[in-house]
Amino acid sequence: MDCDNTSLLKAPLSCKDMVTGMTHSPSQNQSDEELIDIEDDDFDLLEDDIRIGERDEIPFIDFSDRAQYLAIKSMDFTLVVKVLGCRVGYNTLHNRIYNIWKPSHPIKLIDIENDYFLVKFSCKQDYLKVQSDGPWTIFGHYLTVEPWFIEFCPTQSHPSRIMVWVRLPGLPITCYKWSMIEAIGNRIGSVVKVDYQTDNGRRGRFAHMAVNINLRKPLVSKININGRTQIVEYEALSTVCFECGIYGHVKDICSTLVAPVTENNVHSETLHSSTSKQDVVTKSSPVPNEAFGPWMMVKNVNGVPKRNL
Structure with a gap:
């Protein structure tokens, strides 16, 4: 060290x-x-x-x-x-x-x-x-x-837990109650705080909150709220795999894609190709069909607190 x-x-x-x-x-x-x-x-070491x-x-x-x-x-x-x-x-x-x-x-x-x-x-x-x-x-x-904790090891590429800003774009206005937003956020991770403007009903574009998440597990990309699918967006997170949803690598090198080629795999690929047209998300689709994708990442982070530089 x-x-x-x-x-x-x-x-x-x-x-x-x-x-x-x-x-x-x-x-x-x-x-x-x-x-x-x-x-x-520092401190003095005794003979014993x-x-x-x-x-x-x-x-x-x-x-x-x-x-x-x-x-x-x-x-x-x-x-x-x-x-x-x-x-x-x-x-x-x-x-x-x-x-x-x-x-x-x-x-x-x-x-x-x-x-x-x-x-x-x-x-x-x-x-x-x-x-x-x-x-x-x-x-x-x-x-x-x-x-700092005694088991901390600097050889790991990144910490296992992190506090991040998440957004809930298009959240129904009836859910803009602090208690309801916190309950929804706790399905993503552990809510630490709700953005001040969101908390006071001054921002109607999206719900905005800070959540503790586990980077060793797949990110929560969608939540079903009263039968309606709600997209979850993450601010300032890079290098997220859109195959498994875990932070730290990209889809091209995801271990979940490495599988031996068998007759069943070929048959599965054929079926996937025949149904791909049905799975394509058009611009008018409010909710993507895939589990993970670039739509999870906020590109233009407006409204981030001034403390972030």
């Missing part, structure tokens, strides 16, 4: 912060906020904390439960972040998260492998605010944000 690239970030006190009370001067909030020292999170030797001619070193506990404890208020589907350099990410998060206390950005970064917060309030105020986007790509 390369942790040489680190930096401390301080955000100025904005007018919004002063009005909402999100931040205070150190003298005002010292007793209310839980702060940790991110400059020096290390055990060394050889196993099968391979040198080993074991750390005591105390040392492991202190090491894990030092990761409090730490987030794992990654720009999904786009490689962003350290300095660029450093500047972007400063602009969109505006932390009230110092934070430290640490560059690790596979385009993942750790962000250590000195203030618990900043740490929680970043998680609750998403989803965040950078250059039109989601900035995935999740608390």
Whole structure:
């Protein structure tokens, strides 16, 4: 792990912060906020904390439960972040998260492998605010944000869960109730928030909400609401397979398409060809026949919150 690239970030006190009370001067909030020292999170190892030797001619070193506990404890208020589907350099990410998060206390950005970064917060309030105020986007790509956990492995291509913006275009106006939109959204994933304008009935073009989804499972592309099929659209998601509906690869290399050629397969292809004309979606069709397709992806993301840069 390369942790040489680190930096401390301080955000100025904005007018919004002063009005909402999100931040205070150190003298005002010292007793209310839980702060940790991110400059020096090291600790001293005692003689009993290390055990060394050889196993099968391979040198080993074991750390005591105390040392492991202190090491894990030092990761409090730490987030794992990654720009999904786009490689962003350290300095660029450093500047972007400063602009969109505006932390009230110092934070430290640490560059690790596979385009993942750790962000250590000195203030618990900043740490929680970043998680609750998403989803965040950078250059039109989601900035995935999740608390560090001991099983985290940076070799995985992307996190398993992410908060995304979804739309329900053409949703009947009778469903524009917060409770109903939340119930519908919970069939897609776990609803985190409903867009403010949608919540207040000011936007009638589509229902707009932030939902936690599992990227290891097929995306929900349609929902049947009282016998009517409702399309689900996703903002700023790239590299989605329109064969299996799972994020991270495209249809041409989808493993579900790899099958041995048999007489049954040829017969199935013949039947598919003979009925393909019936399955074609015309421009007048309100709902596509296929399970997944480009229509799931929002191309022109208008109305995305200003925090997304």
